[in-house]
Amino acid sequence: MDEAWPPARPGWHLRHIEPAVLVGAALVLAIVVLAVVAPWVSPHDPLAQVLADRLKPPAWLPGGSTTYLLGTDTNGRDLLSRILWGARTSLEIGLLTVVLGSLIGVGAGLLAGYRGGWLDMLVGRLADIQQAIPLLILALAVIAMVGSSILNLVLVLGIGSWPYYERVVRGEVLATRERAYIDAARAAGVGGGRILLRHILPNVAGSIIVLVTLELPQVILFTAGLTFLGLGVPPPTPEWGRLIFDGRDYLQSAWWLTVEPAAVLVLFVLGVNLLGDALRDRIDPVRRQRGR
């Protein structure tokens, strides 16, 4: 590989962007914006129960009304409002978890890769141990002990996902630290911490962004899965997994309770994946050089 003269990056002109990426970006943007403005645009209070209006079908089905565009649940709560507020909960948990996990993982990866030696060994072993317990099982066990709350979820999923970031960042640091400009910085008397943060971190930032886009939908699916197992976000807080879970006894009579929140969840994950794939194709240096 010719390190001194990296190939020019392909530009971000609109005509180079695949339609799939535009679809992905539109999906993610729409759902994030709706989540942010949920308090102002949601037609009802997501927790308000109108028992007279239980299990109303969506507006386009017979018996539906424009008061409840997407119908109501078994307690007469407006499903549209719950999905919008649920987006806030799910995205909040996802973002906080990814931030926590990447802070620990990137920090550990930078140190392990740069210092090497016993520190690298120790961090690697800790990551091995952590990864022997699947995150879902670790979360199940920990939440069973400490009880379920949004904070506990973020803590266990965030701390539990650090090896994922550590492995990739360590590998990237190993590849970066031998480069000429790092030697030059060291020869110029720049300290280790400054080299890590100012010279190495920016070079691995692209990979970290890709990791985050891959991990965010995973965390949201995880939280939904945990809620499905009865351990995620405690009721009555709306969260996508909780909404899907609540609908499971009414699949035949009121399918919209399950299908509508599930569709939003799937569209969001799909959108992030489409974006993440495109980013990975741009940033992954091996693929970029092959032009694929």
Add this chain to the structure above:
Amino acid sequence: MASFLVRRLVANAIVIVGVAFIVFVLVFLTSDPVRALLPLDAPPSAVESLRLNLGFDQPIPIQFLGFLGRAIQGNFGTSTRTLEPALGMVLARLPATLSLGVAGLLVSLLISIPLGIAAAARPGSWIDLTARLVAIAGQAVPGFVLGQVLILVFGVTLRILPVSGSGGISYVILPAVVIGLGSAAGLTRILRSSLLDVLAADYIRTARAKGLPPSRVMLGHALRNAAIPFVTFLAFDLAAIVSGVIVVEVIFSYPGMGLLVVQAVTNRDVPVIQAFTFVAAVTIVTVNLGLDLVYGVLDPRIRLG
């Protein structure tokens, strides 16, 4: 090969001791570890005698050694609900869960290997597009949603497959499809891209130039070399498969370890949760060791290096 095996075994033993430590620490997350290990209605005298018995008055490292010693002997205490040995309860469910996991893996391989090969043989064709769609859908649709859709279609509307419980092959089909489709998504993509990388190599051009039929080139030369990233990803995917099995067992009320542990979590049956976490981790470490050996067979450089 022998020293390779010994090195892997030592590394795995360290990992298992580490896992035991995490499992040991779990009870300290509750307000009183001893109370967490006993039924709610246990008399104070029983609490005190267990406290002394398990050495909770000792320093933490001594306590951990005691825990490790008991764990090696298979003693994780008794379930706070049924008062049976916790490890026995978990192991009794292991065969059901393993057969579900293996069935799911089979479905995954049956989808991903042919689809990955077909997609790599004709990149850009309709079959490549199908493979991409399967991969995207498999990654975006969570198992618990797919499971419910399958229950609705095959169990409730068509009524051709049972949707809950166990007892014969027909009970395994739907859960295995849910696990398999989720895992096939990633595997198909990995196989396609590693086959494409291999197909660009010089020895493939040589094989083609000497007149080998395309199927021989693909299956005899390319597939074997593309298998290494595939097996790596499979090892990586193992945790996801195990997690998927737990969720799927709950959806289909399939009486495996996952259903047991979710009930244990609801009841705060700590010894069962500890035993399950340990068994799950040991299973994963063991399967990974098996995959390491597969590597050694696939690539002589790994076992000699």
